[in-house]
Amino acid sequence: MSTTVGDTGADFLTVNSGWGQGITSSVMAAMLAVALFTQLGTRRYTPWIYWLTKGQLPAAKARIKDLEVEWDAAEAGLKPRAADDWHVLEKAIDPALSALRADTLAQADCKAALADLLKTFDKLQGKT
Numbered sequence: 001m002s003t004t005v006g007d008t009g010a011d012f013l014t015v016n017s018g019w020g021q022g023i024t025s026s027v028m029a030a031m032l033a034v035a036l037f038t039q040l041g042t043r044r045y046t047p048w049i050y051w052l053t054k055g056q057l058p059a060a061k062a063r064i065k066d067l068e069v070e071w072d073a074a075e076a077g078l079k080p081r082a083a084d085d086w087h088v089l090e091k092a093i094d095p096a097l098s099a100l101r102a103d104t105l106a107q108a109d110c111k112a113a114l115a116d117l118l119k120t121f122d123k124l125q126g127k128t
Contacts, residue, residue, distance in 0.1 A: 092120035
């Protein structure tokens, strides 16, 4: 789902359906969480790498922020299931966040940090 479709859908739910911001935010966050966990299980399309490759650092920055928000929200449910894996992945996410939050964004640094993050995902899923 593209950003435009997501924004338009959220606007529709908030305004036209009368759900209000709170319910719409919860529904959209749940949809994002489902999409995120689905994405983490496949290597076909990775939004932040896609946007980074296209030279769209602001879009990549927004997607990594989405990851951070959902990751933090899922901590209470996921961390108890595999604490060691949680900490490994947490340490891999931090450099990607730092690279995309730098005052001067360097596409090569961002791409390398995100590639390392994907390698960590693969390692934890037993793909490497």
